[in-house]
Amino acid sequence: MKQPVAATSKDPTVVPRSVAVIMDGNGRWAQQAGFERIRGHERGTDAVRTTVTECARLGVQALTLYAFSEENWARPKREVALLMKLLQRFLVQERPTLMDNRVRLLHSGRRQRLDGKTLALLDETIATTAKNDGMLLNLAISYGGRQELVDAVQALARDVQAGRLRPDAIDAAAIAARLYQPTVPDPDLLIRTAGELRVSNFLLWQISYAEIWVTEVCWPEFGKQQLHAAFADFGRRTRKFGKVP
Ligand code: IPE
Ligand code: IPE
Ligand code: MG
Secondary structure (H helix, E strand, O other): OOOOOOOOOOOOOOOOOEEEEEOOOHHHHHHHOOOOHHHHHHHHHHHHHHHHHHHHHHOOOEEEEEEEEHHHHHOOHHHHHHHHHHHHHHHHHOHHHHHHOOOEEEEEOOOOOOOHHHHHHHHHHHHHOOOOOOOEEEEEEEEOHHHHHHHHHHHHHHHHHOOOOOHHHOOHHHHHOOOOOOOOOOOOEEEEOOOOOOOOOOOOOOOOOOEEEEOOOOHHHOOHHHHHHHHHHHHHOOOOOOOOO
């Protein structure tokens, strides 16, 4: 795996090891352009491809994309159905791009509510890319941060009940090990598009010390320029982790 690009006096850019993105504003972008909301989701797929390939090229080790939240199931049936169709199409069409860029796909979220076809395509793409040694692409689909913690707590309780774990042996590492994708490093940088200043139930545990970068730009318009701006800004941050620098 490539090493992060170091900061120089001229270019402050530091490529974060792990990046997470709340891809928001598809609906607003479409409505501003006079289209139906779904057109925004369609255009958002192009921004996903650009972001994945550019992050892989720059040497990001893990990219987690918030594609569909647990709460998004409460959207109108038609929008949910179209989002699932788009997701299915993405999982098939992007396979060559993922392979060319040596990207390995992972999933974070609850599988129970996803339909059989979406799950099958997801599993196929995960299997196809399983041996790739480049960037990890962690797609958060049917994902909720609280739900992830609930699932981790249930797993801990099962281990305690079965006598595999003592309650006083439960520490932060034991919790982290039971999250959906324990091999994905905690995000160094959390990007949110479309200007909202909230986390919307995304990676509640993992973003404890993430640097947050918000742009007014809606997701369909997000491109290399915004990504580079985020990384340059990240390079100017002083990460203190509670200590005195
Ligand atoms: C993000 O765009 C995509 C998903 C949540 C699936 P939105 O659909 O939330 O767009 P806005 O926030 O309504 O503009
Ligand atoms: C967060 O966006 C979820 C995804 C980007 C998939 P939302 O549009 O659902 O979040 P809220 O409703 O504005 O908090
Ligand atoms: Mg939104």
